[in-house]
Amino acid sequence: MSSRPPLIINRLDAERLQRLIDAASDKDRFVADALEEELERGEVIDPEDIPEDVVSMNSRIQFTDLTRNRQMIRTLVYPHSLATTEDGISVMAPVGAGLIGLRIGDVIDWPLPDGQEVRLRVDAIFWQPEREKQFHR
Numbered sequence: 001m002s003s004r005p006p007l008i009i010n011r012l013d014a015e016r017l018q019r020l021i022d023a024a025s026d027k028d029r030f031v032a033d034a035l036e037e038e039l040e041r042g043e044v045i046d047p048e049d050i051p052e053d054v055v056s057m058n059s060r061i062q063f064t065d066l067t068r069n070r071q072m073i074r075t076l077v078y079p080h081s082l083a084t085t086e087d088g089i090s091v092m093a094p095v096g097a098g099l100i101g102l103r104i105g106d107v108i109d110w111p112l113p114d115g116q117e118v119r120l121r122v123d124a125i126f127w128q129p130e131r132e133k134q135f136h137r
Helices: 011-022 028-040 080-082 094-099
Strands: 008-010 043-045 061-067 070-077 088-092 107-111 117-127
Touching: 008 011, 008 080, 011 028, 028 094, 028 107, 061 094, 070 080, 070 094, 070 117, 080 088, 088 094, 094 107, 094 117
Parallel strands: 008 043, 070 088
Antiparallel strands: 061 070, 061 117, 107 117
C-alpha cells in the first residue's frame, strides 16, 4: 500500500473490532487481516480524546473513491447494524475497513480481495459519536 496515513482509533472501537476480527469467518478473513494490521499500527486512545476530524465507528462521513471518481455519504457500522442503518457501510466490508481511524483530508490506498487497490479520501464527517459525547455507542 503506497499511502497509509497515521490512524487514531477509539479504545472501545479497537476492542470491539478485535473481537470481530477474532470471530471472522474464512469468507471475511481478507478484510479481517487488513483491519487487524490497521489496528496494530493505529494509535489507540480513550473515546473522550478522539479528535472531531477522525472517523470512528458509527460516524456518518462523506468520502470519495478516487479510483472510480465516486463520492459517497455512509455511516460506518458494525455488521450487525447494517439492517437498521439506511446508509450503512460495514467495517468488515473492504472499503469500510479502510476508513476507520482516518482524518478529514486523509487519502489511503486500500487493498481489495480481488487484488486491486482502491484509493479513498475522507472529505467530511457529518456526525461522530465522540463529538456528541456518546462514548459507549
